[in-house]
Amino acid sequence: MTKKIFWENPYQSELTSYVTNIDGQMIELSETIFYAESGGQESDHGTIGGIEVVHAEKAGKRIFYTLKSVPSFSVGDSVITQINWPRRYALMKLHFAAELVLECFYQQLTIEKIGAHIAADKSRIDFYYDGNIGKLAEEIEKQVQAIIDADLAIESRFSDISQERRYWKIDGFSEVPCGGTHIRRTSEVGKIKLRRKNPGRGKERVEITVE
Numbered sequence: 541m542t543k544k545i546f547w548e549n550p551y552q553s554e555l556t557s558y559v560t561n562i563d564g565q566m567i568e569l570s571e572t573i574f575y576a577e578s579g580g581q582e583s584d585h586g587t588i589g590g591i592e593v594v595h596a597e598k599a600g601k602r603i604f605y606t607l608k609s610v611p612s613f614s615v616g617d618s619v620i621t622q623i624n625w626p627r628r629y630a631l632m633k634l635h636f637a638a639e640l641v642l643e644c645f646y647q648q649l650t651i652e653k654i655g656a657h658i659a660a661d662k663s664r665i666d667f668y669y670d671g672n673i674g675k676l677a678e679e680i681e682k683q684v685q686a687i688i689d690a691d692l693a694i695e696s697r698f699s700d701i702s703q704e705r706r707y708w709k710i711d712g713f714s715e716v717p718c719g720g721t722h723i724r725r726t727s728e729v730g731k732i733k734l735r736r737k738n739p740g741r742g743k744e745r746v747e748i749t750v751e
Contacts, residue, residue, distance in 0.1 A: 690726060
């Protein structure tokens, strides 16, 4: 099992850890700051031992990293992991913006989420809904911006350490299960913008950007 330092300190962009497994171009580490895609949030970009990571995959409590070339290092060697920090921070902000938007929708409407994707330029949430959520999205944009501007503290902890289940919480607002990387305060999100789209019959999409 790889220790996930990206949960303990999502702001850390460099880490020295040990190689625990190598299979061709695929490796595992003792500890990692390199997030692998999960819950719709894209993987980090960066290098391990100076080699570009081309794929990161989460499998249970393990994370496998596929490198661009076969590594020269061996099992037991220490290596430096470096992640693209500006991209990670953009993902963190857009991830939490999407979390706030989704929770506000849930609090105001009976609606089913069917998908989500968090990229470095925008995030999106897809719903099953027979109607147009455009007007409500305008209201939720204002509601979420008020939460952001309030500069509220965001708590992110384990609900079950053995199963690696985590949650985020804002006192007086909500507590939500989530295993992504989170910012510390709502004000870090910045200025939010929502855009409603219709991806197909009976479906609604909200795209989220921040600046």
